Amino acid sequence: MYSITVLSGKGGTGKTLFSTNLAWLFHQKGTTAQLLDVDAEEPNASLFVKFIPIHAQNVEKWIPHIDENLCDRCGLCMKECQFSAITIAPKKTAVLAALCHGCGLCAKICPQKAITEVPKTIGNIRLGKTEEGFSFGEGILNIGEPSAVPVIRQLKKTASKDSEIRILDAPPGASCAVVESLAGSDFALLVTEPTPFGMHDLRAAIAVVSEMKIPFGVVLNRFDAGSTAYVEEIRHLDAEVIATLPFDRKIASAYAEGKLILKELPKYRPVFEQIIEAIGRGSA
Amino acid sequence: MVTAEGGTAEALVCNRLARAPFFLIYDTQAQQWTSFQNPYQQEHGMGARIAQFASEKGVEVILGAAPGPNAKAALDTMGIRVAVSAGVTAQEALSNYLAGNV
Numbered sequence: 054m055y056s057i058t059v060l061s062g063k064g065g066t067g068k069t070l071f072s073t074n075l076a077w078l079f080h081q082k083g084t085t086a087q088l089l090d091v092d093a094e095e096p097n098a099s100l101f102v103k104f105i106p107i108h109a110q111n112v113e114k115w116i117p118h119i120d121e122n123l124c125d126r127c128g129l130c131m132k133e134c135q136f137s138a139i140t141i142a143p144k145k146t147a148v149l150a151a152l153c154h155g156c157g158l159c160a161k162i163c164p165q166k167a168i169t170e171v172p173k174t175i176g177n178i179r180l181g182k183t184e185e186g187f188s189f190g191e192g193i194l195n196i197g198e199p200s201a202v203p204v205i206r207q208l209k210k211t212a213s214k215d216s217e218i219r220i221l222d223a224p225p226g227a228s229c230a231v232v233e234s235l236a237g238s239d240f241a242l243l244v245t246e247p248t249p250f251g252m253h254d255l256r257a258a259i260a261v262v263s264e265m266k267i268p269f270g271v272v273l274n275r276f277d278a279g280s281t282a283y284v285e286e287i288r289h290l291d292a293e294v295i296a297t298l299p300f301d302r303k304i305a306s307a308y309a310e311g312k313l314i315l316k317e318l319p320k321y322r323p324v325f326e327q328i329i330e331a332i333g334r335g336s337a
Numbered sequence: 338m339v340t341a342e343g344g345t346a347e348a349l350v351c352n353r354l355a356r357a358p359f360f361l362i363y364d365t366q367a368q369q370w371t372s373f374q375n376p377y378q379q380e381h382g383m384g385a386r387i388a389q390f391a392s393e394k395g396v397e398v399i400l401g402a403a404p405g406p407n408a409k410a411a412l413d414t415m416g417i418r419v420a421v422s423a424g425v426t427a428q429e430a431l432s433n434y435l436a437g438n439v
Contacts, residue, residue: 137382140411142392147414149407152382203365 054087056219057332058238058267062254064225066246067274067298070308071099071328074315075242079218080187082317087188091206091234092224093165093176093201096191100311103184104191110211111170112192112204114155119146123167128329130159130168150201176204180212186230188216201230209237227257235262240332241269243292247280252287257291270295270331285323295331296324338362338391339427340401344372345420352390354419355383361427362394365435370427384408388415400430400439 059072069092076088090098117139119129124146131141138153140146150173156265176194183189190212192204201224204291209221222235234242242264245251255271262269271287273280276297286295298304307317314321340357341348351357360373367419377386384404388411391399400422404412412419418438422430 135381137380137385137389137407137411140385140388140413140414145414146415147410149385149410152385152407295429 054214054216054219054239054249055240056221057240057242057258058221058223058235059242059244059326060223060231060234060258060262061225061244061312062256062258063225063245063251066251067244068225069101069222070274070304070314071242071244071272071325072220073098074313074326076187076218076220077102077185078315078322078329079220080185082329083218084218085187087219088183088213088222089189089192089219090191090222091201091205091208091210092222093192093194093204093230094224095210096193096222099189099191102189103180105181105184105187106136106179109177109179109180110207111174112176112178112205112207114153115157115167115170115174116149116150116153116155116173117148117159118171119148119330120167120169123165125165125167127164131161133162134159140319151197155203172218174203178204178208179189180208187310190214202233205230205233209234219319227254227261231258231261232265235265235267238267241267242328243269243271244274245271245287246275247273247277247283252283255287255292256290259292261271265273270327270328272295275300296322296327338394338396339397339422340387340399341427341431343376346370346431347426349426350401350422350424350430352402352423354399354404355387355408357401360387360390382407385411388412388417391415391417394427398434398435400427408420 059068062067076086077084090096128141131139136152138149169233177190180190192208194201224230245255271292271294277300339361340351341359341361342351344359352421377383384407392415399419403421
């Protein structure tokens with residue numbers, strides 16, 4: 054299975070537009086494709102494909118439970134917890150579940166064996182296929198939960214590995230959730246826009262994929278007459294612009310109606326063909 | 338304990354609680370200030386760390402910015418109160434508090 058992660062740095066540059074249309078195009082061309090929406094804080098790829106869920110499961114984080122009768126208030130867990138998730142006082146103890154990363158260290162090191170780990174549901178994953186016929190999955194983080202990482206990890210692990218191509222629609226930014234999305238990917242598609250904000254966040258995204266040694270290409274969305282300077286700027290970042298999608302009101306209208314650009318505006322198919330070709334070169 | 342911008346009693350109260358650069362502790366019996374640089378400024382979960390720090394030093398009340406939810410939960414566990422104080426120096430915050438004006 055060849056795995057492509059679509060990320061951007063800046064939000065709203067077109068990650069979902071490119072990942073949904075690419076998955077559809079791969080499928081059209083007879084490649085078995087899978088699309089995973091790993092933007093678990095606000096998954097939206099299913100607005101553009103008709104998702105038929107077949108399998109769902111909860112995602113749990115294991116957080117410490119302290120048995121007050123066994124705890125002798127030594128404070129070792131509080132001292133060692135890197136995330137300050139445990140507070141031990143002479144009369145009370147508190148576990149701050151939102152800060153806990155579920156690493157299990159506290160339970161392992163407690164000299165009194167007073168700590169057990171209990172599951173807390175933080176979200177869920179849904180797997181199935183689209184009406185168009187390709188494999189699809191999405192992760193959903195519960196409202197108020199601070200980290201999507203466990204949801205992304207479980208979705209990637211549980212989803213079938215039978216497809217030839219897996220496309221991951223990543224969250225915006227360059228944080229832990231993006232790193233988790235990228236882990237194990239063969240290629241990263243960086244979507245950006247010709248604005249100072251787009252460029253700023255593209256630099257952060259390039260830094261992450263370079264650090265992870267993942268081959269990548271850049272796609273410039275909303276390209277217009279004033280964008281050529283940005284192509285030059287991107288080249289100076291040692292990155293290649295593998296395709297550009299023009300600024301076109303019709304694209305925005307179709308997208309706003311939840312439609313795939315390739316179905317509504319087939320004249321843009323060469324842009325996506327170009328991307329597939331570049332990905333092929335990147336893997337060779 | 339006052340969460341302050343600087344290391345002396347003339348320093349302003351910081352508008353951040355756990356990320357304040359200095360923690361100034363006033364001993365009401367010895368009537369003396371002790372200054373500590375905040376050792377946790379860049380760490381994860383500073384809210385809980387400040388509760389641990391204050392508790393170790395025997396602090397009963399913190400004068401400073403209103404705590405966030407994590408800091409509040411940790412401070413409550415430790416039994417440490419926060420009296421919200423802003424726009425004054427550490428010395429003024431202390432005088433106001435001792436005069437019962439906070």
